[in-house]
Structures are given as C-alpha cells and as structure tokens.
Amino acid sequence: MVTFTLQASPSDAASWADLARRAERAGFDALTCADHPGAVATPFVALAAAAAVTSTIGLGSYVSNAGVREPMLLAADVATLDLVSGGRARLGIGAGHTPAEWRAVGRERPDVAGRVRRCMAVAEAVRALLDGEEVTVDTPELALHAARLEKPRPVQRRIPLTMGTANSTLLRWAGAHADVVGLAGLGRTLPDGYAHEVRWREADIEAQLAQVAAGAEGRAEPPELESLVQQVVVTDDAEAAAAQTAEDTGLSVAELLATPFVLIGTEDEIVASVAAHRKRWGVTRYVVRKDALDPLGAFLPRLMAAA
Template identity: 80%
Template sequence: MATFSLQATPTDAASWAALARRAETAGFDALLAADHPGDVTSPFVALAAAAPVTSTIGLGSYVSNLGVREPMLLAADVATLDLISGGRARLGVGAGHTPAEWRAVGRERPDVAGRVRRCVAVAEAVRALLDGASVTVDSVELTMREAVLRVPRPVQDRIPLTMGTANSTLLRWAGAHADVVGLTGFGRTLADGHQHEARWRADQIEAQLACVAAGVGRPGRPPALSPHPPC
C-alpha cells in the first residue's frame, strides 16, 4: 500500500497547527520538518507543537544533519517527541551536504568518506541510545563515553528511521538498517555549496536502488524482489 508524507516548515503557530490537522485529515502518513539550522525552524520544536492538535499522523525530521547533530541531544529530542505524541515520532537522517552548517557549529565539512563515517557512527549511536543501551565510541568522527538515555524513554519499541542519501555506502547501510530510504538524487555539489547536479535518469535511479538492495539481505530483511545491476 502506498503512503504519502508532507514536508513543511511553520511560519506562524496558527497556520502550522491548521496544516497539521489538514494533513492528518487528508490521510498523509507523516508530517515532516526539514532540519537546516539557521535556515528553517527547529524541526522537533515544530513537530512537538503539531502533536497536541493531531492524533494519528507520524511526526518526523527529514532529514537531520548528522554532521552537526550530537547523538545524545538528537536522541533526547526524538524520544521527547515520541513521548508527547503518544508514539508517533519518526527520525530522518542524512550526512550533511551544506558546508555552512558545519562551519556554523565550528567544524569544517569533511570529505565524502568522512561525512559517511560520521553519519553511520551517529545513526548507530542514536539507535542504540533510543534502544536503551549504554554507548561508548572513540573515533575520529565521534567520541562518547558511557552515554545512556535514561529519560525520556520513547513510547515505541522502535522509532522508524529514514536515511536520505544518494551515496552508495549509505544506501547499502540504509538497506540493512533503515525502515525507509529517501533517494535524494544528489550528484556533485555545485559551487554555492547548496545545490547539486541531479541523478534522476532511470539508470541512475536503478543504480541507487541496487545499492539499497545490496544491504537488504541481512537477517530479518526480505530479499530483493528483482535483480539490479551490481552496486
């Protein structure tokens, strides 16, 4: 069964609440908020405001930049949203493609491989924190010591995870670990640091799907339904 989500950002409280109610009434599966610090509203504050005026629609970020988000703070935001929404939180993540967002938090954007490693490390740490585990990581990309998310605890046993990417490594990781894979179609980053060449030809989409399929064969995942070119 096909489902549809709506991505938006608030401009004022009244219209945001009205939009959330309309999206739920129209049958959207989720209301999603972008996460670009400095350019859009805080996604989890906005989604928390949508929670009390809705009752069934999912609420999630699409996508949180794991290059500039710290695992403990992100896990606490998601778990809090899940708590106050009665178990409707979603989490969308990505590696972070905009240099200005890294510089704004005092970091220089790494190369592609560095961003991918950071994204996987943070995604795995957030998942472990939400699952109630103690997390210790000591790497170039991420350092955490005996981190435990004691309060709040999420309502859902597993908060649905979306990975938004066009990177082959992350697409394979998403095939193995994510509940939803968002194909961004991003190609080479252009000179402004924000826009990208698009990868939306049929063969390029098939290649991205092949990478997802390459990760799907882990235990507990269904096998790929159709053959794809090697990733």
C-alpha cells in the first residue's frame, strides 16, 4: 500500500481545523507541520489542535531541527501529542540547514559533520526518553544529565521515527535505526539559507538508496522509503508544467518527471508514476504540501493502490 502525508501549517483556527478534517476524510495517512521556529507556527501546538478535531490521522513534525531542538523538550512535546491524540504522534527529525534558526537561539550553525553528529545524538536521546530510559550524554554536540521523561508517557509502545535527510551518514543511520527514511533529495544549501541544490537524477537517487541499504543490512524489516514531493500538478500537459522546475534544477524535463520528488501529469500518469517509483526505487510513502490536498484527494484511493 502507498501512503500520502500532508504537510501544512495553520494561518487561523477555523481553516486549520477544516484542513485537518478534510485530510482525514480524503484518506491521508498523516498531517505534519514544518518546524522552523519563528517562520511558521510551532508544530506541536498546531497538531494538538488538529488532534482535537480528528480521530485516525497520524500527526507529527516534518521535520524538527535537531540543531536547535533540545531532546528533553522535543520528547515531552511528542509524548504530549501522543497522549492528547490517543496514540497518533509521529517523530520526525532532521539535521537542519537554515543559519537563522541557530542564530535565533544564540548559536552558530555547525559545519555539516557537526550537524550530522548532533542529529544522530538527538534522535537517539529522544527515542530513549520516549522509551522511558534515563539518558546521560556529554559530548561537544549534546549534553543531558540523568534526563528522564516521567510524564507524560506516550500511548504508543514505540512512536514511529522518520529521519528526513539526503546526507550519506544520516541515510546510513536511518537505514539502521529509523522506521521511515524521508528522502529529501536535497543537496547544498544555497546562500538564502532555505533553497537547495537537488539530488534528483537517477544516479543521485541510487547513491542515496545504497546508503540506506548499507545501514539496513541485517535488519529483519528495513525502513520504509518516503519522498518529499516539491511539486504536484494535475495537468494534461506534464512537459509544459514541468519546464520551469526543470530549468531551475538543471534537469531535463524527462529527468524531472522520472523522479519521485515531483508528481506531474494526468491522474493516470501520476498513478503510473507512483507505481513506477514503487517498483524502481521502493518508495511507498509521499509527503506533499497543502496545495496538493484537493488535486490528489480527488483520486487518492487510486494512488494508494498503485502497484
């Protein structure tokens, strides 16, 4: 089965509640919020509000920046969300990339290696805290001393962990430890601190999946693969709709349409693409943005059955 997650953020209470209900009715597997302090609504407050008007849809951050989020507070937020939602919380973590987020909390963004080390340490600490363990860590990247999450305790026995990344080391770590590997397909952060180069060509995707497979070697059940979709367009002219994004990313239109990071075409073409990505790459999960709710919701059951 293929699943779809909707990523969105509230602008007001009424429309947010409506969106959560609509996403659940349409059959989306989860509703997630980006976690960029100061730039969007804080995810866990928003998701708790969504929990109050829904009953089945999963809820989580996609993804929390391990560089600026402290494990004790993140674990408490996730556990509280799991409690108030009746066991529907998801844990999403990434290394972070936006320099302003570090500066806003009085830190300078570390280099890639430092961000990766902290991300792994935070993920391990948060998971241990959610599992009820006492955690002590004392490294240059992270410090916790006899930390324990006594209350609230999560409803779920194990909250699913998604690691969102395109970094080789984190892909291997996710292959070994995560429930879901969130394939971002993103490369170097560009000077604005938000945009990225992309790693969407066939060879790039194969290299990323090879890292996941190396990490997952020996696991009885490897992690699920999830693609962060950057563009969804239901259209009779896929090539025209893809042209600008292809130019912006340096890919040919054919290369762009072959990636799991865009879904462009007629309903039949998008269903065929999802089936092809499952067969070619093993991708069975997708995260799409708010503007995809109505276009994909119209034929989501067909997409979920794509094989």
